[in-house]
Amino acid sequence: MSESYVIIGDGIAGSSAAETIREAKPDADVAIITDEGEALYNRILIKEFAKGKLPEAPISIHEPEWYDERDIDLELNTFVTNIDADAHEVHTHDSGTFEYDKLLVATGGTPTQLPVDNSDADGIHHFWTFQDARAIAENAEQAETGVVVGAGLLGIDLAAICGEQDVDAHYIMRGNRWWRYGLSVDGAEIIHDALEEKGVTPVLESGVNGFKTDDDGNVVATLDADDNEYDSEFVGIAIGLNFNTEYLQGSGVETDNGVVVDQYMQTNVEDIYAAGDITRYYDVILDEYAQNGSWGSAKQQGAVAGKNMVADSDEEKEEFRWVSSYSITHFDFPFLSFGFPTMGDDECEEKYSDTEWRRLSFKDGKLIGGVLIGDIAPQGKYKDLIRNEVEVADQKDILLEKEFDPEKLALPQEQ
Numbered sequence: 331m332s333e334s335y336v337i338i339g340d341g342i343a344g345s346s347a348a349e350t351i352r353e354a355k356p357d358a359d360v361a362i363i364t365d366e367g368e369a370l371y372n373r374i375l376i377k378e379f380a381k382g383k384l385p386e387a388p389i390s391i392h393e394p395e396w397y398d399e400r401d402i403d404l405e406l407n408t409f410v411t412n413i414d415a416d417a418h419e420v421h422t423h424d425s426g427t428f429e430y431d432k433l434l435v436a437t438g439g440t441p442t443q444l445p446v447d448n449s450d451a452d453g454i455h456h457f458w459t460f461q462d463a464r465a466i467a468e469n470a471e472q473a474e475t476g477v478v479v480g481a482g483l484l485g486i487d488l489a490a491i492c493g494e495q496d497v498d499a500h501y502i503m504r505g506n507r508w509w510r511y512g513l514s515v516d517g518a519e520i521i522h523d524a525l526e527e528k529g530v531t532p533v534l535e536s537g538v539n540g541f542k543t544d545d546d547g548n549v550v551a552t553l554d555a556d557d558n559e560y561d562s563e564f565v566g567i568a569i570g571l572n573f574n575t576e577y578l579q580g581s582g583v584e585t586d587n588g589v590v591v592d593q594y595m596q597t598n599v600e601d602i603y604a605a606g607d608i609t610r611y612y613d614v615i616l617d618e619y620a621q622n623g624s625w626g627s628a629k630q631q632g633a634v635a636g637k638n639m640v641a642d643s644d645e646e647k648e649e650f651r652w653v654s655s656y657s658i659t660h661f662d663f664p665f666l667s668f669g670f671p672t673m674g675d676d677e678c679e680e681k682y683s684d685t686e687w688r689r690l691s692f693k694d695g696k697l698i699g700g701v702l703i704g705d706i707a708p709q710g711k712y713k714d715l716i717r718n719e720v721e722v723a724d725q726k727d728i729l730l731e732k733e734f735d736p737e738k739l740a741l742p743q744e745q
């Protein structure tokens with residue numbers, strides 16, 4: 331009998347794992363199960379579609395033929411309801427059963443709902459799938475007024491969509507600035523100014539008390555924390571992700587706000603691996619468990635999981651060793667977050683101009699991440715320092731020089 335590999339989730343993590351497995355095992359049975367109605371597409375680009383800037387076609391990554399050509403069984407519109415780890419079986423909503431020798435869990439997350447009145451009204455959107463993007467585009471094209479909630483990397487996509495679709499929007503944030511975990515007031519000011527230029531007004535140190543609807547159930551207004559009312563025919567909410575782990579209940583797989591895996595993407599249960607946004611993985615550079623919601627990281631985790639699922643011995647296993655990055659391209663200037671800018675015990679920053687700012691974060695004297703606004707050219711040099719795990723926190727002046735030159739750093743010979 332041929333070996334059987336089952337992958338739950340056809341996002342970039344699941345799909346790269348399938349590709350890796352197929353290359354290594356031409357005769358194995360490979361199946362991907364997804365509750366979405368379409369094959370892998372570029373989740374990063376759906377915001378450009380929602381802005382009205384891109385047609386549908388370039389967003390698709392794999393047509394169904396891609397799976398056929400590789401003899402990968404793609405099960406669309408199929409929701410996994412539970413796993414029987416002892417029997418090595420996956421069960422689906424339509425009473426289907428998939429037997430596996432090795433299983434990959436790559437089901438990512440689902441946007442968190444705002445627990446206030448009328449938060450399910452028509453015109454209120456969460457943003458994760460291509461279907462969401464289609465609904466957002468349709469609504470934003472018509473709407474004249476809008477509100478965005480959630481001061482993070484996804485919230486700003488919704489704000490930028492409002493800007494591009496000429497929606498006069500208010501952007502409600504809980505703290506005193508956008509992405510307060512990654513930026514200081516100085517850095518955030520650059521973003522606030524850029525939002526204002528797009529017709530999006532930041533509303534700081536606030537929140538949402540509820541929404542008002544018309545007789546047809548469409549949202550018409552948002553009430554902030556002080557019950558100020560903002561007209562809003564469009565509302566976008568991005569306040570976090572809940573990881574899709576419900577179907578793992580009873581399987582014995584350890585979860586801790588995500589699925590816990592080691593550096594080989596292996597869970598505590600034999601023959602079950604996990605990859606992508608859903609993992610809380612052991613990061614070998616940080617030397618602790620971490621989480622990472624980015625495309626590049628999910629793709630690499632999928633590939634690493636695939637390799638380890640087909641490995642015949644421990645010697646063939648590969649570690650996940652990766653410095654991630656996440657860029658934002660909504661403004662006239664570039665923005666890039668890399669590594670773990672919010673996890674350090676020490677940091678430094680500098681503002682170079684009205685649109686140029688840099689922050690670096692350190693842990694135990696080593697660079698672990700940062701945020702670059704305006705000039706992202708030094709990213710490669712900083713990422714090298716992270717990969718090489720060198721202690722540089724005592725040389726912040728050199729690190730923050732506008733034209734950062736790693737040659738100027740005094741590094742111990744053995745580093």
Ligand SMILES: Cc1cc2nc3c(=O)[nH]c(=O)nc-3n(C[C@H](O)[C@H](O)[C@H](O)COP(=O)(O)OP(=O)(O)OC[C@H]3O[C@@H](n4cnc5c(N)ncnc54)[C@H](O)[C@@H]3O)c2cc1C
Pocket residue numbers: 338339340341342343344363364365366373374375376377408409410411436437438439457458459484487574577605606607608622623624625626628655656657658
């Ligand atoms: C609008 C938007 C913009 C983004 N922009 C960027 C960016 O600029 N840069 C960047 O690096 N990252 C960006 N990201 C994040 C990036 O897209 C994710 O980190 C990445 O796609 C995660 O891939 P994944 O395969 O782990 O999970 P996902 O892509 O979430 O795939 C998981 C799949 O599993 C399916 N699934 C869930 N539960 C079940 C179940 N029980 N049964 C069957 N199927 C199930 C889901 O429907 C989904 O299709 C963005 C994300 C969004 C939503």
